[in-house]
Amino acid sequence: MQYIESFFGLIGDLTWGWSLIPLLVVFGIFITALTGFVQFEFFGRMFRVLSGKNQSADPNAITARAALLLSVGGRVGGGNIAGVAVAITLGGSGAVFWMWAIALVGMATSLVECSLAQLYKRREPDGHFRGGPARSIIFGLGANYRWLAVLYGVCLIAAFGFGFNAFQGNTVAGALVDSVGISRYITGAGLAIVTAFIVFGGIKRIAKAADVVVPIMAVGYITMALVVIVLNITEVPRILTDIVMNAFGLKEAVGGGMGAAIAQGLRRGLFSNEAGLGSAPNVAATAHVRHPISQGITQSLSVFIDTIFICSCTAFVILLGNVYVPGAENIDGVVLTQQSLVYHLGEWSQYYLSLMILLFAFSSIIYNYYLGENALTVITSSAASLTILRILVVCVVFLGAVAPGATSVFFFSDPLMGVLAVVNLVVIMMLLPTCLRILKDFRDQLKAGVERPVFDPDKFPDLNVDRTAWNEYSGK
Numbered sequence: 001m002q003y004i005e006s007f008f009g010l011i012g013d014l015t016w017g018w019s020l021i022p023l024l025v026v027f028g029i030f031i032t033a034l035t036g037f038v039q040f041e042f043f044g045r046m047f048r049v050l051s052g053k054n055q056s057a058d059p060n061a062i063t064a065r066a067a068l069l070l071s072v073g074g075r076v077g078g079g080n081i082a083g084v085a086v087a088i089t090l091g092g093s094g095a096v097f098w099m100w101a102i103a104l105v106g107m108a109t110s111l112v113e114c115s116l117a118q119l120y121k122r123r124e125p126d127g128h129f130r131g132g133p134a135r136s137i138i139f140g141l142g143a144n145y146r147w148l149a150v151l152y153g154v155c156l157i158a159a160f161g162f163g164f165n166a167f168q169g170n171t172v173a174g175a176l177v178d179s180v181g182i183s184r185y186i187t188g189a190g191l192a193i194v195t196a197f198i199v200f201g202g203i204k205r206i207a208k209a210a211d212v213v214v215p216i217m218a219v220g221y222i223t224m225a226l227v228v229i230v231l232n233i234t235e236v237p238r239i240l241t242d243i244v245m246n247a248f249g250l251k252e253a254v255g256g257g258m259g260a261a262i263a264q265g266l267r268r269g270l271f272s273n274e275a276g277l278g279s280a281p282n283v284a285a286t287a288h289v290r291h292p293i294s295q296g297i298t299q300s301l302s303v304f305i306d307t308i309f310i311c312s313c314t315a316f317v318i319l320l321g322n323v324y325v326p327g328a329e330n331i332d333g334v335v336l337t338q339q340s341l342v343y344h345l346g347e348w349s350q351y352y353l354s355l356m357i358l359l360f361a362f363s364s365i366i367y368n369y370y371l372g373e374n375a376l377t378v379i380t381s382s383a384a385s386l387t388i389l390r391i392l393v394v395c396v397v398f399l400g401a402v403a404p405g406a407t408s409v410f411f412f413s414d415p416l417m418g419v420l421a422v423v424n425l426v427v428i429m430m431l432l433p434t435c436l437r438i439l440k441d442f443r444d445q446l447k448a449g450v451e452r453p454v455f456d457p458d459k460f461p462d463l464n465v466d467r468t469a470w471n472e473y474s475g476k
Contacts, residue, residue, distance in 0.1 A: 008415040015418025021266055024276045027425055028105035031112055034432065035439060039107035039300050046301035062128060062207050067287035068298050070210040071280050072218065074367025075306040077168065077360050079272035081353075082333030084314040089328050089336065091264025093239070094246030096315045098265025099272075103307035106275025107300040112435050113428055115296030116140065117281035118289065119438060119455075122466045128203055129469060131285025133278045133424050134378040139464045140431045152278070152423045153375035155416040160279060161372025161393055163413025166400030168361040168368070173401035175334060179354040188401030194362065196394045199369045203286060206366050217359035218310065224352065225313030228344045232320040239319045273306045277417060278424030282374045283367065291455040293442040317341060369393050434463065 032039065049064045087095040113133070120139040121131030134149040134156075141148075169191055176182040198209050229236060245251035247265075249258030274280055280299055289295045314337055318324050321340035334357070341349040369390075376389055437460070445453035457467045 005411060008412045012415035012418060015422060016414060020418055020421055021270060023425060024109070024270055024421065025102065025105065025266060027429065028102070028109045028276065031428070031432070032105055032108040034436065035108055035112065037108075038111055038439065039104065042297045042300070046297050046304070049298045049301065062203065062286040062288060064287045064289050064295060064298050066207040066211055067283055067295065068302055069214040070207055070286075070367060070370070071283045071299060071302040072305050073210045073214040073363030074283065074371075075272065075274050075280065075302055076214075076218065076310050077272075077364040079268065080306065080310045080360070081314055081337050081357065082171075083268045083272055084311050085318055085333035085336040087264040087268035088315060088318055088324065089326065089333075091261045092246045092326055093243045093315075093319055094248070094258065094261030095265035095268065096243050096312070096319075097247035098262050099269035099307055099311055099315075102266050102269040103273055103275075103303055103311075106270070106273050106307075107303045109276040109428070110273075110280060110303045111293075111296035111300045112432065113276065113278065113281045113424065114284035114299035115292045115435055115438065116428070116431050117285040118287070118292035118295045119434070119463070119465060121285040121469055123468050129286050129288070130374055130377060132282035132374055133427050134375060135285070136281075136431060137427055138378070140434065141427070148423060148427075149378055152420060153378045155420045155423075156279070156282075156375040157372045157389070159413045159416040159420065160368040161375070161389065162396050163416070165365050165368045165393055166396050167413070168364050169397040169400030170404070171334075172358050172361040174404070175354045175357045179338075179350050184402045184404075188398040191362070191365070191401055192394050192398040195365055195369070195397050196390070198366050199373075199390050199393060203370065206370055207286070209366055210363060213359055213363050217356060217363065218305065220352075220359075221356050222309060222313055224341070224345075224349070224356075225317055228317050228320060228341075231344065235320055236316075239316065242319070269307055269311070272311055273303045275303050276425060276428070277421045278427075279371055279420070281424075282371050291442055291445075291453045292438055293453070317344065320344070365397060 049068055084096075084099070087099065091098075116136045117131040117133065120136045121129045122135060122139075124130055134152050137145050137149040137152065169188060172191060173184040173187040176187050177184060198205055242251065247258070247261055249261075270276070280302065284295050284299045287295050287298075289298075318337060318340045321343040323336060323339045323343055338350050338353050341353055372389060372393065373386065376385060438455070441455070441459060442453045455470050457463070457465050457470055
């Protein structure tokens with residue numbers, strides 16, 4: 001066992017340890033420049049999806065809005081509550097600035113990876129779509145790279161389907177034990193039952209669940225933070241000044257100064273919004289849209305909501321309070337956020353936060369499950385294997401909740417996510433010229449006066465795309 005842990009520890013060191021975060025940042029800046037700062041160009045267009053106008057003629061279709069909410073539900077999780085607290089403690093308030101910066105860069109990366117997932121998606125017999133980096137590899141790079149798609153799929157199932165779902169169950173159970181004294185077994189059983197009901201219902205039920213849960217959790221958490229900000233409105237200018245000054249080393253709050261702020265901000269920001277990690281494209285591909293770039297733009301909004309909105313909420317709650325101690329050791333991020341809320345709003349707020357953690361974790365569980373399911377369909381088409389996966393995920397959620405030390409079994413999750421990210425970045429860079437071509441097509445249609453551009457496969461005869469996926473809008 002020790003040798004296995006050492007092996008995955010080495011993988012983690014080779015990815016997250018020194019190479020992956022700089023690569024994600026550099027690639028993000030590179031993609032931003034090559035796409036002509038696309039995240040700013042289409043920033044206003046991102047919010048159109050919230051109106052629900054971009055609907056498919058098929059009432060059973062997964063809409064762009066539903067795919068967005070499922071993606072937000074997956075991106076938003078413990079990193080937004082605990083991760084931000086840890087980043088601020090270890091990197092100072094300046095870490096918040098660098099979280100914002102990496103989110104703006106990551107919006108371009110997310111647009112590209114999600115647009116490619118849409119481009120190479122395939123229609124299933126039930127009418128729904130499947131796609132993601134694995135299918136982009138097979139249909140974009142060619143069958144010779146199928147081994148890379150399988151590697152990606154195995155890592156995705158292990159990291160998200162099993163490992164991170166155990167972590168989510170553990171986080172919820174721990175929070176409910178500490179705040180209201182609910183037994184881990186009761187929490188685990190409840191989570192397992194609801195998870196089973198959702199995942200055995202397929203992608204349509206998963207999307208419907210996200211459509212209900214995500215708006216409640218996002219609006220609820222943002223509203224709570226806005227109350228804190230309004231109560232401390234006179235302190236906000238000082239906090240913003242501190243964030244900027246710490247970010248550039250003009251005011252040192254922790255050991256390491258500007259370097260610590262950059263390192264913590266970038267690391268926690270990337271962990272939170274997942275831009276470039278290759279997870280969100282699996283969900284982005286399910287949407288019925290007129291043009292691949294449309295869903296890419298929508299998924300950029302998901303990164304914006306996760307980091308600029310939700311993470312900022314946690315940051316202001318902490319920085320406006322008196323609980324935060326810069327550079328503290330052995331910090332429990334959830335406890336810091338919880339205690340900061342109690343300082344601002346009273347004892348009742350810790351129960352409110354427990355509810356938010358429950359919703360955050362549940363939305364992440366169903367998102368993580370779908371990533372595993374989608375990856376499994378690349379490896380095998382067996383219906384029995386899908387049933388086994390669903391049963392295993394439900395069991396993992398329960399075990400993660402009831403056993404405080406259970407998550408240590410899934411030590412391989414972070415290293416495998418590092419492998420995922422490396423594979424995804426390679427795919428993005430190899431297929432970036434293709435994405436730039438369809439981005440040009442989208443822009444050309446807008447310049448020609450087409451309000452809602454439509455993807456026509458006939459314009460790209462060299463691409464291995466599923467033409468039936470675009471017949472509804474191209475009229476062919």
